[in-house]
Amino acid sequence: METNSFVLKGDVCYNISKDLFDLRPLGYVVCVNGHSAGVYDNGSLPEQYTALPLIDCGHQLIVPGLNDIHVHAPQYGFRGIAMDLELLDWLNTYTFPEEKRYAELAYAENGYSIFAEDLQHSFTTRAVIFATMHVPATELLMDKLEATGLKTYVGKVNMDRNSPDYLTDGSAEQSLSATRKWLSEVESKHYVNTFPILTPRFTPTCSDELMKGLGEIKAELGLPVQSHLSENLSEIDWVKGLCPWSTCYGQTYEHFGLLGSARTIMAHCNYSTNEEIEILKKTDTYVAHCPQSNAFLSSGIAPIRRYLQEGMNVGLGTDVAGGASINMFRAVADAVACSKLRWRCVDQNLAPLTIQEAFYLATIGGGSFFGRVGSFAKGFDFDALVLDDSGIRSPRELNIAQRLERFCYLADEGGKLTAKYVAGRQIQL
Ligand code: GUN
Ligand code: FE
Numbered sequence: 001m002e003t004n005s006f007v008l009k010g011d012v013c014y015n016i017s018k019d020l021f022d023l024r025p026l027g028y029v030v031c032v033n034g035h036s037a038g039v040y041d042n043g044s045l046p047e048q049y050t051a052l053p054l055i056d057c058g059h060q061l062i063v064p065g066l067n068d069i070h071v072h073a074p075q076y077g078f079r080g081i082a083m084d085l086e087l088l089d090w091l092n093t094y095t096f097p098e099e100k101r102y103a104e105l106a107y108a109e110n111g112y113s114i115f116a117e118d119l120q121h122s123f124t125t126r127a128v129i130f131a132t133m134h135v136p137a138t139e140l141l142m143d144k145l146e147a148t149g150l151k152t153y154v155g156k157v158n159m160d161r162n163s164p165d166y167l168t169d170g171s172a173e174q175s176l177s178a179t180r181k182w183l184s185e186v187e188s189k190h191y192v193n194t195f196p197i198l199t200p201r202f203t204p205t206c207s208d209e210l211m212k213g214l215g216e217i218k219a220e221l222g223l224p225v226q227s228h229l230s231e232n233l234s235e236i237d238w239v240k241g242l243c244p245w246s247t248c249y250g251q252t253y254e255h256f257g258l259l260g261s262a263r264t265i266m267a268h269c270n271y272s273t274n275e276e277i278e279i280l281k282k283t284d285t286y287v288a289h290c291p292q293s294n295a296f297l298s299s300g301i302a303p304i305r306r307y308l309q310e311g312m313n314v315g316l317g318t319d320v321a322g323g324a325s326i327n328m329f330r331a332v333a334d335a336v337a338c339s340k341l342r343w344r345c346v347d348q349n350l351a352p353l354t355i356q357e358a359f360y361l362a363t364i365g366g367g368s369f370f371g372r373v374g375s376f377a378k379g380f381d382f383d384a385l386v387l388d389d390s391g392i393r394s395p396r397e398l399n400i401a402q403r404l405e406r407f408c409y410l411a412d413e414g415g416k417l418t419a420k421y422v423a424g425r426q427i428q429l
Contacts, residue, residue: 005033006052006055010062010386011027014375015359019356021404025400028040029384030049038376054317059388063387063404064309065373065383067316068331068366071130071368074137075095075131077111079321081197086234087234087322088234090297094162094321099157100164102131103131120148121269123411124150129141130155130157132156132167134159135156137184138182143256147428151194153226155197158200158206160174160210180223181218183221198224198258200214200231218354224262224264224369225263226266230276231294231300232270232297248275254259259279259280266384270300280312281311286366287302287317289361290316292325293318303347314366315363315367316331316358326429329409335362336355355401384419
């Protein structure tokens with residue numbers, strides 16, 4: 001799959017700001033060496049691009065790729081079942097026993113093949129992924145993701161306390177040395193699509209000594225970090241007890257240098273206090289908003305409107321298997337729905353998200369974690385989806401914005417992904 005230069009023609013739609021779509025009926029999107037060279041109206045393709053191969057997509061929708069910035073690959077095998085418990089009981093009852101199976105490479109081979117294949121065929125172009133604590137299985141996952149052509153960050157999970165005997169790194173020292181071994185093995189593979197990200201599971205399962213050591217590795221190697229933050233009320237209480245020196249949960253990461261200076265993603269942030277929000281802002285931390293997981297695990301509803309007003313970095317995550325579906329269009333619709341419930345039931349000062357804002361989160365919001373990603377504006381990496389929505393039937397004539405909105409809600413009811421590009425390379429579907 002060579003990077004190349006070409007022109008896509010179709011019904012183009014992408015965000016030019018948080019709350020505005022640029023709509024181009026039968027417009028052109030130009031890809032030159034993997035980057036967007038801009039969007040042009042029907043009949044107005046600049047002379048310099050007329051010699052490029054033109055791929056006519058008819059009246060299909062052409063939109064930027066979607067970025068899932070929080071998903072657990074080893075939990076894919078029990079997605080859509082075991083939804084009857086809240087976070088901490090759900091982890092102990094269903095999640096940890098499933099993740100234990102990835103100690104066995106034969107199980108990992110099967111589970112991660114399914115995950116990588118399904119992600120390849122999904123609406124996701126880039127993802128930030130938790131593996132398990134097991135180094136060989138994590139490398140296997142990275143090998144498989146590398147072959148998909150999608151751009152991903154993958155983390156070997158660190159956990160050295162409050163974890164079952166069958167799923168623990170044992171000690172901070174062992175966890176850190178396993179992490180260094182993993183990083184050096186990954187470096188020698190010279191992946192071009194797949195990158196490591198430090199992944200302390202969350203404060204309850206990571207001792208201060210482990211957090212300190214991960215902060216040192218981060219400072220030494222400049223690696224990004226991902227974890228969970230302020231997802232569930234019992235979890236937050238537990239962190240207060242475990243870290244009596246802290247004044248908020250976010251500080252338990254910041255204290256060890258795990259926020260700021262390199263890119264960091266904290267999943268959820270459903271109950272972040274003013275102090276915690278200040279820390280997230282000061283450190284440019286990304287909030288991975290996971291609306292479906294927050295609903296299914298009864299965790300809460302993040303105040304995403306506030307985070308946008310505060311100018312924070314926010315993207316969307318499916319958080320499989322807390323969320324059941326890897327369909328990122330569903331995540332967009334769920335972000336709108338949850339914001340409405342929050343507005344109605346919690347705080348009428350924070351207006352619900354619009355479809356434009358929710359689509360922004362899935363494209364540029366999370367995409368910016370990877371660089372210039374999530375838009376068709378000139379210079380952005382060329383990530384695109386071509387969508388056939390003719391099977392979502394209606395007697396109505398809809399405009400492009402309405403068709404994209406409908407696709408977010410009804411992708412699974414007649415919508416088809418017919419082509420997918422990441423950094424200008426076409427992904428096999
Ligand atoms: N917090 C710690 N581990 C997890 C996990 O696997 N899923 C979710 N949703 N939250 C977590
Ligand atoms: Fe998660």
